[in-house]
Structures are given as structure tokens and as C-alpha cells.
Amino acid sequence: MFKKIVLASAILCGGVIAQEVPITGSVESKCIVQTDTIGIYGNPTPSSLTTMSTGGGVTPIVRFDVIQASFYKARITTPNGFSESPALSDVVTWTGDVAVGEVSDANMSAYSTSKVVYDNTTEIDLTIAGSTWFNITSTADYGYDTALPAGTYRAVVSAECIAL
Amino acid sequence: MILLVALSSDGSSHQWTPTYPTLKNSYVSGVFSTRMELFNARTDVSYYQVGVFDVDFKAVPFAAAEKILKIEHLGRRSIDIFIRNKDAERAVYICSKSKLLSKGSATTSISSRICSKIK
Numbered sequence A: 001m002f003k004k005i006v007l008a009s010a011i012l013c014g015g016v017i018a019q020e021v022p023i024t025g026s027v028e029s030k031c032i033v034q035t036d037t038i039g040i041y042g043n044p045t046p047s048s049l050t051t052m053s054t055g056g057g058v059t060p061i062v063r064f065d066v067i068q069a070s071f072y073k074a075r076i077t078t079p080n081g082f083s084e085s086p087a088l089s090d091v092v093t094w095t096g097d098v099a100v101g102e103v104s105d106a107n108m109s110a111y112s113t114s115k116v117v118y119d120n121t122t123e124i125d126l127t128i129a130g131s132t133w134f135n136i137t138s139t140a141d142y143g144y145d146t147a148l149p150a151g152t153y154r155a156v157v158s159a160e161c162i163a164l
Numbered sequence B: 001m002i003l004l005v006a007l008s009s010d011g012s013s014h015q016w017t018p019t020y021p022t023l024k025n026s027y028v029s030g031v032f033s034t035r036m037e038l039f040n041a042r043t044d045v046s047y048y049q050v051g052v053f054d055v056d057f058k059a060v061p062f063a064a065a066e067k068i069l070k071i072e073h074l075g076r077r078s079i080d081i082f083i084r085n086k087d088a089e090r091a092v093y094i095c096s097k098s099k100l101l102s103k104g105s106a107t108t109s110i111s112s113r114i115c116s117k118i119k
Helices: A002-016 A106-114 B002-008
Strands: A031-037 A042-045 A048-050 A061-066 A072-077 A092-103 A116-118 A121-126 A130-142 A155-163 B013-017 B031-040 B047-053 B068-070 B075-084 B093-099 B108-117
Touching: A031 A155, A031 B108, A061 A072, A061 A155, A072 A130, A092 A106, A106 A121, A106 A130, A130 A155, B013 B093, B013 B108, B031 B047, B031 B093, B047 B075
Parallel strands: A155 B108
Antiparallel strands: A031 A061, A031 B013, A042 A048, A048 A130, A061 A130, A072 A121, A072 A155, A092 A130, A116 A121, B013 B031, B031 B075, B047 B068, B047 B093, B093 B108
């Protein structure tokens, strides 16, 4: 009789023993700023430098990856001064542009029209998850057809990802 | 999509998380803190500057063990940010910005900055 009670207790206990297996995960919106191509200034005329391929330059390309939509905005600022150059005695006129290049989602082409441009800065709300490549052009014209002095010229493009 | 993001991490990128940090009481009275993490996958950058800003991107005083972090390629660093209670109300963004070294080459460079928003 005692053995039967012990056996029944063991079976009952076995029926209620359970292992809790926790499942954890983290979901986080994240923005990655990826330097795709470092630009190079071409010198198509003595008075100008440009990153446009038509002028012998290489267009800088930066990619923004967002895992979740509408959590970030991209802010790209084209140069309005050289970070390194020979001494310049005349005025440099800067122009720049930010264009949507390749996209991982066709709807991202709407960024071309929804972007906000002020001064030398372009802001785009990243409303679609995925990757967007931005092609950045920068042109510097020196004086009034004045030849740029020989030397090294360097400028910085700022690519920012700001949480909304 | 996951593959795309995973592949993107292998290039020259910069990550700054969490996206929405929260300020908590620190071990110092009257000071809030939060922990941020920086991942450097940029081959051309080894230094990043941390900053705290208000809604207009004006600098807000803060303290950290280092304000310019040296992080090797594919390195990851955590940093504790300390903000006084009186400054916490106007602190909105915590940002990391790549610092570019001066080099003698005729190129443009890309400076990346990622800003997290304090919730």
C-alpha cells in the first residue's frame, strides 16, 4: 500500500514539474552611417574644384541604414570651406547638392522630393526602413576665373543621423 | 533586410546606441547618468567625440571619463555620460561624431555624427 502511494506521488509530481525556458530578444531602432565612397576633387579648370565625374572628380557617397522606419532623420552638410588648403587670397564660391542614389526600397525615391534644403544642409526624414545611398556633389569656384594656387585641398562632408 | 543590415556592419560605418537613452540617478547626488555604446567599423576613423546638446543643438555641459574616445577599427566601447539635474531638462541629444585626422591628400572626407534622443 505504501509503495503504491509513493509511486502515485512520484507520478503526480512528475506531471507538474516543468522547465521554464526564457526567450529574450531586443528590438532597437538603429541608424548606421556608412561611408561608401570617399570623394575626390577634380580640377577641370584652373579656378575650380569639383567632385563631379564630368570634372574629373569622384562623388562622395554615404549610405544610411535604418532598421525601423521614421525613427531617424538624415542631415547632410556639404562643405563651405576647405579643411586644408594653401593660403587663398580671393573668395571661394561653394555649391553643393545631395541626391538620392541607390535605394533598397523603391518608395525611397520619394526622398528626392521630400528633402528639406537650407544653406548647405539637406535634411531627409528616413520614413522607410532599409538602406539609402546619397550622392553628394561639391564644387568650389575661386575668385573670378582666378587660378587656384597649387597645393592640397581637402574638405569635409558631414553626414548625421538624428533620432526623431 | 536583416542580411542587408548585417552586411552593412562590415563596411566603414559608425553605430551609436541606444537610440532613446533614459537618464537615471547616478551614484553622485544631483547627477543623472546613462550608458551609451559606440561601435566603430570605419577604417579611416579612430577617434570619436561625444557631446550632449539641447533641442537647438547648443552644447549642454556633461561629464564623462573621456570626451574623445579612441576606438580601433571594429572596436566597441561603452561610455557613461553624467548630466547634472539642472542641465538634464534641456538635454535632448547625446551624439557621437567622428574626428578626422589631417592628411595630405586631395580628397573630401566624410564626417559622421549619430545623435540619440533622451527619453
